Amino acid sequence: MPDTQVRRERARPMSPEERRDHLIDTTLNLLREHGRAVTTRQIAEAAGVAEGTIFRVVESKEELVDLAITRAFEPGALIERIGEIDLDQPLHARLVQLCSILQQRFRATFELMKKVGMVRPADHVHDSPEAVELREYVHALMEGVIGADRNRLSVSAREFLHRLRLLTFAGSHPHITDGQLLTPEEIVDTVLHGLLRSQPAEEETD
Structure with a gap:
């Protein structure tokens, strides 16, 4: 040329x-x-x-x-990054990758809100018809990450993702966690398997 x-x-x-x-x-x-x-x-x-x-x-x-x-609250690159998750991986690996993407998003948002003095997003960020439509699209993408493994869950895929996002949100906030952020692996393990031992430990006797 x-x-x-x-x-x-x-x-x-x-x-x-x-x-x-x-x-x-x-x-x-x-x-x-x-x-x-x-x-x-x-x-x-x-x-x-x-x-x-x-x-x-x-x-x-x-x-x-x-x-x-x-603009910061629009899905933007979030959609692309979720779409890049390798669906041939085991469920645990897919969820860790999804959780990592969400956590990076949450942490960037928390930092921005702190910088600009925001306590919460403006109502139109979540309540406008466009925002609701985009949110539904992102939910559908995340359900696609679970795929056929939804049949292994004891709750619906939507409810599972709701709990995963809640724990990711809380576990990614420096104040909520007292500075001890949860890793994506810890979040996924907690939601998938809980915190009980696979075999109960023997109770101590006097």
């Missing part, structure tokens, strides 16, 4: 939608480092645009920050 054509392709201007997405993603990355103290100058420099470009996309920095925080 001639050099002039390569330069022309590299210089292709972004569409308004692409520019908006680029600014939102850039802002989200900076929020994880600087919190709400991030400036429009920092955003513009990181995005490789003039500072005035930001205000042709949004009306204020606060609007861009809100859009970035909302």
